[in-house]
Amino acid sequence: DGGITQSPKYLFRKEGQNVTLSCEQNLNHDAMYWYRQDPGQGLRLIYYSQIVNDFQKGDIAEGYSVSREKKESFPLTVTSAQKNPTAFYLCASSILRQQYGYTFGSGTRLTVV
Amino acid sequence: QKEVEQNSGPLSVPEGAIASLNCTYSDRGSQSFFWYRQYSGKSPELIMFIYSNGDKEDGRFTAQLNKASQYVSLLIRDSQPSDSATYLCAVILNKLVFGAGTILRVKS
Numbered sequence: 001d002g003g004i005t006q007s008p009k010y011l012f013r014k015e016g017q018n019v020t021l022s023c024e025q026n027l028n029h030d031a032m033y034w035y036r037q038d039p040g041q042g043l044r045l046i047y048y049s050q051i052v053n054d055f056q057k058g059d060i061a062e063g064y065s066v067s068r069e070k071k072e073s074f075p076l077t078v079t080s081a082q083k084n085p086t087a088f089y090l091c092a093s094s095i096l097r098q099q100y101g102y103t104f105g106s107g108t109r110l111t112v113v
Numbered sequence: 114q115k116e117v118e119q120n121s122g123p124l125s126v127p128e129g130a131i132a133s134l135n136c137t138y139s140d141r142g143s144q145s146f147f148w149y150r151q152y153s154g155k156s157p158e159l160i161m162f163i164y165s166n167g168d169k170e171d172g173r174f175t176a177q178l179n180k181a182s183q184y185v186s187l188l189i190r191d192s193q194p195s196d197s198a199t200y201l202c203a204v205i206l207n208k209l210v211f212g213a214g215t216i217l218r219v220k221s
Contacts, residue, residue, distance in 0.1 A: 033208070040121075042201065042213035043157070058208075090156055094209075099164070101147045102209055104156040 002027045006091050006105035012113045013078065013085060021076045021108045023091035029103070030096045032074035036060060037088040046089075049074055050096060078110065086112050116140065117204050119212035128221045132189040136202030136212055139183070145205040146178055146185045150198045151214065157201055161187060192219045 004025040013019045025032065031050045035043040045058030049068040063082025068074055074093075078085045088109050092102035118137050126132045134148075145164055149157035163169045163176040163185065175188040185204075189196055199214040 035211075043211040045208065045210075048208060092209075098205055098209065099145055099162075101145075101149075101159045101162055101203070103159070107156045 004091055004093055004103055004105035006089075006108050008108060009106065011108055011110045013110060014113060016080045018077055018079050019110070021078070021089055021091075021110070023074045023076065023105060024072055025074075025091075025093045025103075025105075026072060027093055027103060028071075029093035030071070031094045031098070032068070033092045033094075033102065034058075034064070034066065034074070034076045035090045035092065037090060043090065046076065085110055115212075116206060116210045117202055117212035119200075119202050119215045121213060121215060123216040123218050125218045125220060126192050128192060128194060128219055130192050130219075132192045132196065132217055132219070134187040134189075134200050134202075134215050134217065136185045136187075137183055138185070138202075138204045140204070140206050141180070141183065143183075143204045143206060146176070147203040147205075147209070148174075148176060148185075148187045149201040149203060149211075150196075151201055152198045189217075192217075194219050194221045 007022045033048040034046040047066040049055035065077045090107050091105040094102045148161040151157045161176040163178045169176045173190045177186045197219050201214045202212040
């Protein structure tokens with residue numbers, strides 16, 4: 001079955017630590033996206049990529065980094081510069097024209113301990 | 114002005130009633146409109162998309178688009194308790210931009 005796999009489902013980060021969230025898709029989609037969702041709020045775009053080895057900042061990129069070395073993979077690193085990282089992180093993918101919307105992974109819930 | 118606006122709710126309807134969810138958007142150039150359903154703690158799930166003015170029906174769901182008024186709505190007929198969720202409106206503006214969502218509660 002085609003889909004998007006995010007791991008881990010739950011992640012705990014200590015102060016000052018970098019952590020990486022995994023996102024893999026086998027839908028043959030060109031574009032991939034990372035969103036952050038805080039309780040009771042909508043989705044805010046962190047980064048997106050439309051082609052391998054290229055990516056663009058979204059609305060809240062500060063404190064995050066990404067890479068796109070393979071079409072199937074778009075990992076997100078939450079760095080120590082992100083002062084309030086506790087949130088639900090969602091990865092999505094789409095065809096380039098986006099006319100069918102985005103397909104989402106099941107999400108990673110990150111908590112600072 | 115937010116790019117995509119929704120009433121946060123909660124919208125409460127009795128089981129079997131029609132639930133009406135509304136969304137407005139700011140960019141007249143928007144071409145594609147989506148409704149996602151999100152259960153608590155889960156990821157969003159696409160339920161409808163619409164590109165043309167008018168109505169689009171799929172089972173118990175009807176999406177309505179009025180580009181002149183920059184307004185898109187979702188009607189859920191015969192609402193069930195399992196429809197209780199947050200409904201996110203999304204609009205393509207180079208990339209998909211989401212509203213904050215409307216909480217729907219269907220009371221049995």
